Amino acid sequence: MPRGRSVLAHLRESRPSLLHAVDPFKVPLPEVVAKATALHELGFPGVLLASTDWDNFEDVVGRCVEEIHRAAPDFPVLLHFPPRAGVGLPCVNAADGMLCPFLLRSTDPYFVWRSYVETVRRFGEVQPQPELIDLAALTFGTDERSRSVLAVEPVVPSESSADQLLHVMQILDLHGAYLYSRYEAVPLEICRRFRAKMSRDQVLFVSGGVRTAEQANAFFDVGADFVVFCGALECHDWRERLQVLVEGSRVAQRPPSLRTHERSRSAGYA
Amino acid sequence: MPRGRSVLAHLRESRPSLLHAVDPFKVPLPEVVAKATALHELGFPGVLLASTDWDNFEDVVGRCVEEIHRAAPDFPVLLHFPPRAGVGLPCVNAADGMLCPFLLRSTDPYFVWRSYVETVRRFGEVQPQPELIDLAALTFGTDERSRSVLAVEPVVPSESSADQLLHVMQILDLHGAYLYSRYEAVPLEICRRFRAKMSRDQVLFVSGGVRTAEQANAFFDVGADFVVFCGALECHDWRERLQVLVEGSRVAQRPPSLRTHERSRSAGYA
Numbered sequence: 001m002p003r004g005r006s007v008l009a010h011l012r013e014s015r016p017s018l019l020h021a022v023d024p025f026k027v028p029l030p031e032v033v034a035k036a037t038a039l040h041e042l043g044f045p046g047v048l049l050a051s052t053d054w055d056n057f058e059d060v061v062g063r064c065v066e067e068i069h070r071a072a073p074d075f076p077v078l079l080h081f082p083p084r085a086g087v088g089l090p091c092v093n094a095a096d097g098m099l100c101p102f103l104l105r106s107t108d109p110y111f112v113w114r115s116y117v118e119t120v121r122r123f124g125e126v127q128p129q130p131e132l133i134d135l136a137a138l139t140f141g142t143d144e145r146s147r148s149v150l151a152v153e154p155v156v157p158s159e160s161s162a163d164q165l166l167h168v169m170q171i172l173d174l175h176g177a178y179l180y181s182r183y184e185a186v187p188l189e190i191c192r193r194f195r196a197k198m199s200r201d202q203v204l205f206v207s208g209g210v211r212t213a214e215q216a217n218a219f220f221d222v223g224a225d226f227v228v229f230c231g232a233l234e235c236h237d238w239r240e241r242l243q244v245l246v247e248g249s250r251v252a253q254r255p256p257s258l259r260t261h262e263r264s265r266s267a268g269y270a
Numbered sequence: 271m272p273r274g275r276s277v278l279a280h281l282r283e284s285r286p287s288l289l290h291a292v293d294p295f296k297v298p299l300p301e302v303v304a305k306a307t308a309l310h311e312l313g314f315p316g317v318l319l320a321s322t323d324w325d326n327f328e329d330v331v332g333r334c335v336e337e338i339h340r341a342a343p344d345f346p347v348l349l350h351f352p353p354r355a356g357v358g359l360p361c362v363n364a365a366d367g368m369l370c371p372f373l374l375r376s377t378d379p380y381f382v383w384r385s386y387v388e389t390v391r392r393f394g395e396v397q398p399q400p401e402l403i404d405l406a407a408l409t410f411g412t413d414e415r416s417r418s419v420l421a422v423e424p425v426v427p428s429e430s431s432a433d434q435l436l437h438v439m440q441i442l443d444l445h446g447a448y449l450y451s452r453y454e455a456v457p458l459e460i461c462r463r464f465r466a467k468m469s470r471d472q473v474l475f476v477s478g479g480v481r482t483a484e485q486a487n488a489f490f491d492v493g494a495d496f497v498v499f500c501g502a503l504e505c506h507d508w509r510e511r512l513q514v515l516v517e518g519s520r521v522a523q524r525p526p527s528l529r530t531h532e533r534s535r536s537a538g539y540a
Binding site for chain 2: 104109112113117120121122123124164167168171172173
């Protein structure tokens with residue numbers, strides 16, 4: 001991604017695409033960097049660093065971002081971590097973007113939106129900051145972990161409840177939605193409805209339990225912009241698995257060398 | 271109000287009550303101060319400084335707040351002004367509170383909530399700041415002025431549209447609602463529905479076109495916590511008119527000397 005470019009604009013132009021989220025609190029630093037480099041070479045639009053747990057954030061994540069940028073300059077690094085009261089969203093300024101979760105189904109307004117305000121208050125007017133990408137973050141299926149950490153209730157998978165959430169997303173003019181299921185799967189029909197009702201400018205992420213290209217393809221078929229896999233690469237043969245996922249995906253990743261020539265094609269989406 | 275006390279808690283305990291909004295860009299400073307002093311003596315819980323227009327904000331409003339505080343120490347001064355892009359909500363730190371409008375019916379997300387984020391970003395972590403009181407701000411009746419300045423559409427006065435807005439208020443956990451009609455009147459049934467569906471902790475302001483005690487009483491009867499009058503005192507005989515309004519109101523204002531003894535009665539509300 002050229003320097004100075006908006007990460008959100010870059011994501012819009014890069015869709016549809018697979019994405020990989022690495023947990024820097026689980027995966028050793030050299031492996032994080034090797035994975036980011038591999039993703040870059042395969043034409044992924046960026047790498048997510050993500051975890052429900054975090055500690056000693058600036059040291060761990062700061063080093064990750066620095067090392068990834070050294071190995072793959074201009075490859076966007078996006079942070080995706082839950083906020084904590086008193087801190088807000090954890091952040092390192094060298095990151096290119098932050099996916100900011102608006103947990104519209106949390107019973108605690110801190111996680112709905114006040115954490116975002118706390119984050120921005122702590123930033124003040126200091127620059128540079130990572131670009132903030134504001135996403136309705138919605139979970140599907142029983143998830144005691146999200147409930148205990150973020151007071152989140154899963155979405156009732158019905159049209160009317162989806163529509164209510166979409167209405168809130170429109171009022172707040174969020175940049176997109178991140179649909180997630182920790183132990184089950186995001187319902188395809190819900191994904192389809194979100195894509196149908198969201199504006200073209202809004203980006204739709206789907207995540208949770210994706211381990212095969214077939215699963216990813218099913219989400220692409222109903223309109224997901226980004227299908228995120230995480231644990232699927234937490235193994236020794238991650239290079240082979242990544243290759244299988246990319247080759248089986250109906251969505252062609254675009255290696256960086258082809259990006260410029262193919263931009264017109266991807267721009268046709270928006 | 272004792273120093274260090276939360277303005278919101280003070281408002282909750284002071285309801286129901288009349289309130290007066292003075293426009294410091296229209297009313298000369300000595301009259302603003304005289305009015306604030308009169309309101310204080312009559313037992314009002316505070317004074318609003320409010321205007322759709324503003325300019326040279328810090329000088330004009332800063333002096334008002336300073337002079338009111340000198341004349342009536344500990345009498346809360348609340349700011350209520352629309353934000354402007356690049357500035358956020360205009361603010362002077364000496365003010366006790368700010369009514370922050372979340373214009374849920376604006377088609378411009380800046381006025382829905384992003385202006386609030388901009389305001390807080392500009393604050394950074396600097397203290398003291400006025401207490402922020404987050405209110406769903408909703409307009410009723412044709413209002414070209416609000417449309418042109420704030421891209422606001424009036425509320426469709428139906429139960430279902432009220433309920434949709436109440437749903438958003440609950441998700442965001444706003445501190446209350448400010449219902450306003452510039453040229454007509456807030457529908458009584460809408461006011462009743464908001465009070466019925468809002469939590470006890472949330473405060474309900476009604477404003478616009480209130481010139482008589484009968485009008486105010488009608489709003490109190492359907493559950494308004496605060497009935498705000500503005501233009502009703504923009505005249506030379508404002509002292510007499512204020513007296514008539516207070517005497518005709520079914521809600522007894524509580525002079526400061528009685529406050530302590532009567533607190534138990536008012537606290538019974540919440």
